[in-house]
Amino acid sequence: MVFVDYNSANMAKSDPLITMAMQIRELYPQLGSIYEITFVTSSENHTYRILSEQGSFAMRAERPGYHSLEEINAELQFVETLSNHQIATAKPVARTDGNFVSRLQTPEGDRFVTLFHWINGRHPEENEFYDTYGKMGHIMGCMHRISTKISREYIKRRPHWTLEEIIGSQAVWGSWDHPDYIDKSQRRLILDFLAVFQSRLAQYDSTERRGLIHADMRPTNVILNEGEVVIIDFDDCCHSWYLFDIAATVSFLEHRQDLPEWFNNFISQYRNRNPLSKQEVDLLPFFIGLRRVQLMAWYFSHRESAYAQSLGDSWLYQSFDVVSDVMNHQLSFIH
Missing domain, CATH: 3.90.1200.10 (Aminoglycoside phosphotransferase (APH), C-terminal lobe)
Structure with missing residues (x-):
């Protein structure tokens, strides 16, 4: 976990989470200030939770070579189609240019990443x-x-x-x-x-x-x-x-x-x-x-x-x- 304080003169910009937060803030200015980034889980991909001025978001960092940019965009379009048919899904967040997928430097290296609105709740017991x-x-x-x-x-x-x-x-x-x-x-x-x-x-x-x-x-x-x-x-x-x-x-x-x-x-x-x-x-x-x-x-x-x-x-x-x-x-x- 990292607490991101942009007003700190001693902020360790070499920290990969800090670097990632700065990239996210530039690509998604609508999130406002980013307060915290927390690693959540890893399987095929790595997932982080981002706490920002505008709420919580999930960020998925793709495993290198697992899917192409076209394949990821097709997945997100499928999710949108299902949502339009009243199936509840986690909705992706668009960048200011309208795109949903970015390439960022993450703690695991250069990755395709996608932000999703955080879903409050829990897995079934x-x-x-x-x-x-x-x-x-x-x-x-x-x-x-x-x-x-x-x-x-x-x-x-x-x-x-x-x-x-x-x-x-x-x-x-x-x-x-x-x-x-x-x-x-x-x-x-x-x-x-x-x-x-x-x-x-x-x-x-x-x-x-x-x-x-x-x-x-x-x-x-x-x-x-x-x-x-x-x-x-x-x-x-x-x-x-x-x-x-x-x-x-x-x-x-x-x-x-x-x-x-x-x-x-x-x-x-x-x-x-x-x-x-x-x-x-x-x-x-x-x-x-x-x-x-x-x-x-x-x-x-x-x-x-x-x-x-x-x-x-x-x-x-x-x-x-x-x-x-x-x-x-x-x-x-x-x-």
Whole structure:
């Protein structure tokens, strides 16, 4: 945390947070004086909270090379479209020239950054998952209806996630297969699962069931604000299966024994806005398994992050139980 006092003759302009604050003040004069910058969290990106004369703002500093300027602008346009359809999101802040994305010197180096209006509230607690997942299901059902109408506008401006980008040779988070952690029997289990998944996917006519999705709408990307559910962090939004988007709502929680209880509420509320066939509901456990395998790759590629360390290797080894349950049809949902 840094307290920014522009009247101090002894202000350490070499401090990277001070340097960043001075750049922000120049690009966003409407914020007025900047009083404080606090590091919040890191995952794909780094997030800071900015306390200014005009209130609080969140600043996202992009991981180098993760997204192009065009891709970031397309994400922000998607957020604006959803907001125009009464879906609550964190709204970006425009610079004086009307642009939303800047390139700044941050403590992590030169980065694309975007400012968002700070959302007061909190993430849902575990005892609120049932109700929260119901609300998330309603919201995602609305989002997918909107997506079917606008996806072509973004077709070349956001990444496409097929199996290659999820768990294949072009996987965004690298390989799930690390011999130092995974033995032969565990590897065979994953490979058998992926073979079954691809066989079932080949029987699914998914051409019209793909579009622009959030790809990470889980409880940590939901803010409860006075009864309203606000969706944040569209950084991974991409073109992929709507079923993958649904499966991603339980990211990192796939092993939970109480998952069917609150996930069934999600499905029920989703169906009030968008249909799901019996075949799609039967496929959902396999998409959940696919997402878990992708997150194994995320875990290996983010070993140094605070969140990965909080999960620990026990989370990694629970992944094989998840995949085994899917293969043995022990994970199922309402029709």
